[in-house]
Amino acid sequence: xxxxxxxxxxxxxxxxxxxxxxxxxxxxxxxxxxxxxxxxxxxxxxxxxxxxxxxxxxxxxxxxxxxxxxxxxxxxxxxxxxxxxxxxxxxxxxxxxxxxxxxxxxxxxxxxxxxxxxxxxxxxxxxxxxxxxxxxxxxxxxxxxxxxxxxxxxxxxxxxxxxxxxxxxxxxxxxxxxxxxxxxxxxxxxxxxxxxxxxxxxxxxxxxxxxxxxxxxxxxxxxxxxxxxxxxxxxxxxxxxxxxxxxxxxxxxxxxxxxxxxxxxxxxxxxxxxxxxxxxxxxxxxxxxxxxxxxxxxxxxxxxxxxxxxxxxxxxxxxxxxxxxxxxxxxxxxxxxxxxxxxxxxxxxxxxxxxxxxxxxxxxxxxxxxxxx
Amino acid sequence: xxxxxxxxxxxxxxxxxxxxxxxxxxxxxxxxxxxxxxxxxxxxxxxxxxxxxxxxxxxxxxxxxxxxxxxxxxxxxxxxxxxxxxxxxxxxxxxxxxxxxxxxxxxxxxxxxxxxxxxxxxxxxxxxxxxxxxxxxxxxxxxxxxxxxxxxxxxxxxxxxxxxxxxxxxxxxxxxxxxxxxxxxxxxxxxxxxxxxxxxxxxxxxxxxxxxxxxxxxxxxxxxxxxxxxxxxxxxxxxxxxxxxxxxxxxxxxxxxxxxxxxxxxxxxxxxxxxxxxxxxxxxxxxxxxxxxxxxxxxxxxxxxxxxxxxxxxxxxxxxxxxxxxxxxxxxxxxxxxxxxxxxxxxxxxxxxx
Numbered sequence: 001x002x003x004x005x006x007x008x009x010x011x012x013x014x015x016x017x018x019x020x021x022x023x024x025x026x027x028x029x030x031x032x033x034x035x036x037x038x039x040x041x042x043x044x045x046x047x048x049x050x051x052x053x054x055x056x057x058x059x060x061x062x063x064x065x066x067x068x069x070x071x072x073x074x075x076x077x078x079x080x081x082x083x084x085x086x087x088x089x090x091x092x093x094x095x096x097x098x099x100x101x102x103x104x105x106x107x108x109x110x111x112x113x114x115x116x117x118x119x120x121x122x123x124x125x126x127x128x129x130x131x132x133x134x135x136x137x138x139x140x141x142x143x144x145x146x147x148x149x150x151x152x153x154x155x156x157x158x159x160x161x162x163x164x165x166x167x168x169x170x171x172x173x174x175x176x177x178x179x180x181x182x183x184x185x186x187x188x189x190x191x192x193x194x195x196x197x198x199x200x201x202x203x204x205x206x207x208x209x210x211x212x213x214x215x216x217x218x219x220x221x222x223x224x225x226x227x228x229x230x231x232x233x234x235x236x237x238x239x240x241x242x243x244x245x246x247x248x249x250x251x252x253x254x255x256x257x258x259x260x261x262x263x264x265x266x267x268x269x270x271x272x273x274x275x276x277x278x279x280x281x282x283x284x285x286x287x288x289x290x291x292x293x294x295x296x297x298x299x300x301x302x303x304x305x306x307x308x309x310x311x312x313x314x315x316x317x318x319x320x321x322x323x324x325x326x327x328x329x330x331x332x333x334x335x336x337x338x339x340x341x342x343x344x345x346x347x348x349x350x351x352x353x354x355x356x357x358x359x360x361x362x363x364x365x366x367x368x369x370x371x372x373x
Numbered sequence: 374x375x376x377x378x379x380x381x382x383x384x385x386x387x388x389x390x391x392x393x394x395x396x397x398x399x400x401x402x403x404x405x406x407x408x409x410x411x412x413x414x415x416x417x418x419x420x421x422x423x424x425x426x427x428x429x430x431x432x433x434x435x436x437x438x439x440x441x442x443x444x445x446x447x448x449x450x451x452x453x454x455x456x457x458x459x460x461x462x463x464x465x466x467x468x469x470x471x472x473x474x475x476x477x478x479x480x481x482x483x484x485x486x487x488x489x490x491x492x493x494x495x496x497x498x499x500x501x502x503x504x505x506x507x508x509x510x511x512x513x514x515x516x517x518x519x520x521x522x523x524x525x526x527x528x529x530x531x532x533x534x535x536x537x538x539x540x541x542x543x544x545x546x547x548x549x550x551x552x553x554x555x556x557x558x559x560x561x562x563x564x565x566x567x568x569x570x571x572x573x574x575x576x577x578x579x580x581x582x583x584x585x586x587x588x589x590x591x592x593x594x595x596x597x598x599x600x601x602x603x604x605x606x607x608x609x610x611x612x613x614x615x616x617x618x619x620x621x622x623x624x625x626x627x628x629x630x631x632x633x634x635x636x637x638x639x640x641x642x643x644x645x646x647x648x649x650x651x652x653x654x655x656x657x658x659x660x661x662x663x664x665x666x667x668x669x670x671x672x673x674x675x676x677x678x679x680x681x682x683x684x685x686x687x688x689x690x691x692x693x694x695x696x697x698x699x700x701x702x703x704x705x706x707x708x709x710x711x712x713x714x715x716x717x718x719x720x721x722x723x724x725x726x727x
Contacts, residue, residue: 107387
């Protein structure tokens, strides 16, 4: 692990933080009708895909209709969860004061209740990004994804857990908020999660009710086909969301941090940690849309409450600032990042760091070491 | 239909049926209240009169009440309170007359840009500035400027009821050209028992001249001591009427709609302490402005409506600290107390659960 504090001199960190703040201010001042029109348009596309998908499954006896139905429904769920739900619930559109775009009121088409997720994601993950023992998204309490996580024979199953999590991702996201791992260790009590569990039960029964009971029943004799179609759409969305999210923080060159090195962090240092702890994925406009612009994970972690459609526009500027300060800007195509994550998951199933040799810190601490010498 | 809608709601969870219906037509919504502008008329240079067709969830209103009206301006939803001016007995129709204030973002926008087909958001009607049932034998309505709307609604409602008691509307405006509904007021004033008295503070076309005083009152409604009086207008008029009624021992018979904002006598020079918005984890130095403005300056968007302390939309829990009510100057330091953000100024450190 490279020392977070050693990357830049204090003066540089401050300048760097100011540049980021200025960039943010420029975007915030420019927000307006076009941003609202954009998200309303995505919502319109998502709802149309949803209705078409459901309708096509009524003709599910005809294989092309079934396949098209599953495709439309999968896309609908992906757009709903990624570009709409995730981003709206980050408060990216709270400035519009439209209740339908309010982070506190929005609910998404997945079993995890919005309220539970907002806490663990917006607060815990985005505040303590990649800090071991604090960011509960590091391995989700199930996987060993960082060499600094202590090995245990349980982790021999690492690759299997990852595959299961990928297929069941919406349930994983939901159960994540019960903090099983910490309850088992005795750090939290089961009873503390009564409210959280109640919300899960309510939300999950509604989701299961529509996807696996009501819509299948409505299609009469086609019920099994509809159920299979809905389940497939949920799985497609699960695999997609898992892939995008795991590529955001876990490719090999992304860094993690300790509680000590992030104590009393300044704004500039916080920005710095977000850049070092995140990775982008390259791709075209459609890919960015379907990833909820989480393909711009770096920009998202710097400015989680700025409308995501702005990330591709500011990415060149963020990258230029990173270059100016000699900071890495992790990015790569989906297949490369996915392979990197998969390799890591397999390697870390075994004891040891999983690294051939620790990467050299790419920036200033070398110079500073020289100075010290 | 109800059962079908409930099934549709279950199938369309978690977004609900309105979020799909509105994609076909924004006025199809079942639960949300909206209204479509069907007619736009600019009766006087500074005002615009909108005729609205409300969506199916609109419950109707009682004359004198107000609604919170929302409109999107450059992507941001803005909400203000307006009293419908029409009769309460015309379901499916709503009329708003809005004066464009010099610094009024919403009123100027509506005055400039309102057109047929524009869809506005509406709240349920609110407010207790309403006539008792059965109607009083003698009624005096006093209004000034755009404060005419709730009392005009009362007058039109009474006309629809064919009310025969004594009713006088005493209305103040700068000049005759500033009075909307002039022809209709004339017609209403010709009804048996009803009188409409126009007073002009600048210009002589009206029956009365100058500002409100006992002379006007005696001229317009000599029986005012036996009447119920309903008052809506700018602060100087409200103060003058309230003072006269207090001196005459009639305060109990006077009902006031504080529709125009109270002048906020803010002294920001001695503002001290910090304001913490606990739910969002935001903190800032107290600027001495109302908490709603401070919250917005901190990037928060608390729900709100009138911004003048009447609609209670911005009520939040103050966990700790003291706040001053800008209208009364009263300071309150109770813990876990509900306050209205728009008219509360922090006195020292304050914690708001917002």
